[in-house]
Amino acid sequence: MVELTPGGNAPLSDSKVTVRVISGLAADISSFRLYDSGKVRGDADMVFYGQKQNDDTSIQMISDGTNSAFTVDLSRMRSDVQRIAFTATAEQNAQITSLRSLEIQVEVNGQSVIRGQVELQGRPEAALILGELYRRNQEWKFRFISQGFNGGLQPLAEHFGVDIDSSTATSAPTSAPAPTPTPAAPPISLSKVSLTKEAPRVNLAKKDNFGVIKVNLDWNQGKKKTGLFARSSGIDLDIGAFVKTRNGNRDVIQALGERFGSMNSSPYVELQGDDRTGAVTGGEWLHISGQHWQELEEVLIFAFIYQGTPSWENTDGVVTIHIPGQGPIETRLTDGNNRQGMCAIARLSNVNGSIEVERINQYFSGHKELDKAFGWGFSWGRGSK
The missing domain is CATH 2.60.60.30 (sav2460 like domains)
Structure with a gap:
């Protein structure tokens, strides 16, 4: 098994992989399907506890708790998808250190082939980008990232371009009438x-x-x-x-x-x-x-x-x-x-x-x-x- 430090990467030997997140206490994990802009194109690109698969089922969340995972079929991934990011958030917006331990693994045919262990000591963040699957020269690789975010899952999702349902309303400028909105899908709700x-x-x-x-x-x-x-x-x-x-x-x-x-x-x-x-x-x-x-x-x-x-x-x-x-x-x-x-x-x-x-x-x-x-x-x- 390949052991990675933050920033390290490794090639994948198969197009069907399981990305597993193991923590000392229950954590909320998510994945984001990203394009050239580094953002999602719609809420269907996010998979999490409230939406356990994307629109084409190429990414599916298969468990919860302290041993959570996604199955990913890269052979069915849209050609314009450049990266798939995987994140973890401590519940109740607690600091990520409260999880006590945290690691991400990539498995092929039930065997762990890549592993990244997060160093939690002294980290004040409530959320982390753990790692990502990414394309390079028409091949897929995995990179271990371990990048922190303050504020929990909502700012993390918004960073990737997800439209979040919020109870905070904003007023349109009064100097000109607001344009007629284009019908759109309702924003995704992170409430749990x-x-x-x-x-x-x-x-x-x-x-x-x-x-x-x-x-x-x-x-x-x-x-x-x-x-x-x-x-x-x-x-x-x-x-x-x-x-x-x-x-x-x-x-x-x-x-x-x-x-x-x-x-x-x-x-x-x-x-x-x-x-x-x-x-x-x-x-x-x-x-x-x-x-x-x-x-x-x-x-x-x-x-x-x-x-x-x-x-x-x-x-x-x-x-x-x-x-x-x-x-x-x-x-x-x-x-x-x-x-x-x-x-x-x-x-x-x-x-x-x-x-x-x-x-x-x-x-x-x-x-x-x-x-x-x-x-x-x-x-x-x-x-x-």
Whole structure:
């Protein structure tokens, strides 16, 4: 493996690579597809926690937490893309030193081939440009940069030309009428809500139609681990939901028993397939019809380990709720009881037409115990996939 110091570069041996960022504590990582100007041409050129792939899927974010990564297919990269920059930001705009450790790696076929270790001691910045993939004589190389930015992710994104949604309004000059604006896509939102023990709830204002509410379960899909929790041991981490409608109907949505649900009829919740090993890019998705939100009373989101030894702290598991017009809402599954294979993650409740999202993060030995704890009243038997 090639070890780089800041400013150093190395050639790539393959067009399909994984760029991995490993930190001591959870960090927000991003990538920016850049052109001759050194800027993006649109918000689709940015990939981050709120937009986990670009418009042609040549760059995809595949995990979160302390071991985060992007898959990059350089063979499908647009010919006018000159660089792809990778950045890291400490959460809550803390100094980057709070991460305790930070490195970036380039992997080919699951093997690390290039590595850059960031020296964090004495650094006051809240964000870093870690490295970049760049073209040179029609070939791709990687450069380790380690350049700091004060102020966090927003000034970093704006440096690369991303149009950021901001609540600060600016007035047009009064000496001349403002020109008719050209219709454009709404600016990208960097707002993110992390549900914690200290701040377990968020309330979203009532709407006639919330659109498609997407709930994502993602876990460590990075380097193969040794021991009982290795990917090769066939760990199957599943997402599901208990659903209650306003007319009193109750249902269970999960891959177990092939209860995939429906978006167009009751219960208005649908599981988007089943990832048996975590190998599917982006993890598992559960969709909720926000168009029918007024017909729903409660959706209790859960995850369970269908196969493998429970080890929640090793999953780097994160559940993210995406609601159109809102920043992503996330909660992490890293503090569970390792003898219990099921987690009640979050509850979405209809409160007078609004959505209340509540972090739960309670762990149980199975479906029956979770049901009893929350009083759903289902009858349970053994099931399979």
